[in-house]
Amino acid sequence: MNSSVIVFPGSNCDRDIAVALKKFKFKNKMIWHNDANLPKTDLVVLPGGFSYGDYLRTGCIASKSKIIEDVIKHANKGGLVLGICNGFQILIETGLLPGTLLRNKKLKFISKNIFLKVLNVNNSFCLSYKKKNIITLPIAHNEGNYFVNDRLLKEIEDKNLVAFKYCDEKGNIDEDSNPNGSLNNIAGILSHKKNILGLMPHPERLIDPALSGQDGSLLFQSLLSSN
Amino acid sequence: MKITNEIINRHGINQDEYKKIVNLIGKKPNLLELGIFSAMWNEHCSYKSSKKYLKTLPTKNKIVIQGPGENAGIIDIGDNDALVFKIESHNHPSYIEPYQGAATGVGGILRDVFTMGARPIAILNSIHFGNSKHPKTKNLLNGVVSGIGGYGNCMGVPTVGGEVKFDSTYNENILVNAMAVGLVKKNKIFYSKAQGLNKPVIYVGSKTGRDGIHGASMASAEFNEDTDEKKPTVQVGDPFTEKLLLEACLELMKDDSIISIQDMGAAGLTSSSVEMASKGNLGIEINLNKIPCREKRMSPYEMMLSESQERMLLILNSGKENDAKKIFNKWNLDFSIIGKTTDTKNLVLKFDNKEVANLPLSSLSTQVPIYDRAWKKKLVPKKLNYSKSFKTHKIIDSLSKILNTPNNSEKNWVWEQYDSTVMGDTMQKPGGNAAVVRIHGKNKAVALTVDSSAHYCLAHPTTGGKQVVCETWRNLISVGSKPMAITNCLNFGNPEKDIIMGQFVECVDGISQACKYLDFPVVSGNVSFYNETQKNAISPTPTIGGVGLITDINNMITKDFKRIDSCIYVVGKTFGHLYQSEFFREVMGIKGGPPPEINLFNERNNGLTIQNIISQKLVNSVHDISSGGILVALTEMCINSNIGAKIKIPKDSMHENEYLFGEDQSRYLIEVSELNKNKVCQILEKESIYYELIGKTQESFLDLSKDFSISIKDLKKLKSSWFNNYFNEH
């Protein structure tokens, strides 16, 4: 499977995602934000980090990059797009996913492992979570508070486009298990055609048993088995 | 402009020094030249009060590639890999503007590491605040922690460890010491020594503004009522630009274009140009019209003394300028050829076609006076007879009191604001004995820690100096690493006072003794003097950043109990030393008395034996015993694991409070399975190490006696409430 990781000035999880993709035998290329065209690719990844320092609005300036036009074309053709953390923020700024990511409710950066419930396993990113749908992944962000208007929220929920929600270790989705104030504990959402996933947690950081866990691996395995 | 005595004084140069300067350069310096001397002759850049004693520290052994004297220290970790690291202070600016002061502190130390060719892989920090009830503390704490997070997170370097301490001694003088660690290939290290004549001198990074002019002088002056006047000199950090600078530099470093490189930190362009040229025994000529400026009509004085962040100075091989420029342009950074190396051994500055400064480099570097300041020895405080009332304190009450203090409470509130797992190699996050970061793509890892013991050092500086090195060493051993080397940040008051100078001399002596004995050299560091306000000096606070090597990541060990029904041993003898302990200070309000003694022989013997036992995989968990004694250490082993213990205090001549809370040194708690206990005891006996079995692990409860039985859940609550209550967050 081919993948392309877009590198923006200030991206800093690009190496981490490249390591993960390599581990799962993707044929990966790193693409500079200023390139005009994407190579032939199955999966486009927008990595985490602080593109453009998060200045003005997180993800905003990156969403105006030259390469984004091609990313949008790829998405519209049904190609797979994965946006992690800052990548999710960029997807929102491009309009490929709805809503907005606001400052965390407690106004502080949060870096910790959290529990997630996988709500939609019928998509290329989450197939392998069928057998394990309460997982642990790390979050590390300042603006992860998902917000969208009531009408769109209803649509997202009704159409089962919420991929992940924050929960406790038993899978209960409640205020206590919500680290950043996200509406309905939303941690990750899919596009209508389910070919685009944006999520705040970092699956690429939990692919190694030596580093306390492998729940991230299942996302990459899903992508491979969906191919 | 006429240089009056007042102007000389405001530049932090006394009359004696001024006379020396005139003698050295054979003329009276003009204002620009005076400004340059002010920067290079102040304490922060010249180490004039400390150099004599820093020379006594051990700085070499077979694993040291680079000792003090460069941007950072470097050690060999095998396999053509080397680790670059350093700790530095940013105390005075952080007190004035906590967010930016802390942020630019992190920025500065990261540059010191990547300027040597190393990609930064970890950040740690040691931050000290005043009493939590002091009106400024909350704001400073908030600002500093946000600033460290704001800069480090944006740079994508994990902040993996640190310490946060509170004491009234820092009420008006907080400490922010930032440490950075980077990885480099041994054959790809870059140094700052200029080489070759007529080589292009290049400025890269952000434009120069009026930030921080005389910041280095500020660090060398005490705060007083007029401190407000110094306010506008705080620099604003731009971590985004620094991330671009990091990538651009590492890209250029892939080939051999760079002869030498140094970041512009304290005293900006002045210190980097002077240091690079004088190390290479060359001269340097700079055309100030070529300096990229952010503001209009900047004067040569402002350009030379600006401490604008995120800038580097490079000396390139001739002919490499255009390719280098392409790289920096790609990353949207300024690139300007500002001068060249010469053979005059002078610093020559030109502006608008006129020569505006001409100084022999030696007068700014090797000939800076080194002072031999008067100092006073501190006698070991007497052991005053403490009243027997210490026996009346119930264990549970004492433990609760200790855990509910900012110094002993868990610090999640702080480190959950730092991204500790970016770069995907963090094996132990903040909260353990030491942070552990895997070397990318390899089977080995480095253990990192930062420690200080200010109240021990205040009580008896020599002992305190020894102790803090030993504690660092112990922490590194406790995670399964071999301690390799240290970096130190020496935070003290005004060295012109004999008591303070005495604290410095004796702490350094203690550090030196411990480092020599343990073969634990000092490879880098920084001295921060003048941490005083209105004549109140801080307690002497040497901060030690330690690095250890774990050659096989499978040998890493953590402190949480692993299984029930394991045996728990205390390794090392307990004498029940309560002076300067948390029990005395927090529970009984007794601040006097001597710190616990250090027996270096036992320290090494115990440590190496624990190392041996860990490497043979004979223990389940290890925790060194430090602040709060055995009981606090036990608590920490329970809380992290949810496994409790049933403890029987050994029959001895001391009271249970002395046994449980005494802070005797060189001790460890180990959890050993029934299967391995005989072998472990055999090894300890062979090395003549005192040890005792104090109990076994069990489910859910920590039981000490009929009066003390507490659930792990409740213990956790005790240890985790302080910060949330302080900030009213639940």
Added chain:
Amino acid sequence: MKISVTVTLKKDVLDPQGKVVSQTLKNMGYDNISAVRQGKFFEIDIEESDKKKVKNLAEEFCKKLLSNTVIEEYTINID
């Protein structure tokens, strides 16, 4: 009475956000941009009708909370 307060970084202080916004606008084709400074805007409703009192209050808000006087300055607009 309604007042508005604009808080910006002091003139000589580095504005990393303004710098990046300016560069991005140029990259988007707006060649005639020379500089951008980014700040904060506050709109405050005060239950007080005396203009002088309102101005004094606003000064206090700015000095005590809205502006970090170490690196920022403010302008107050009273309708």
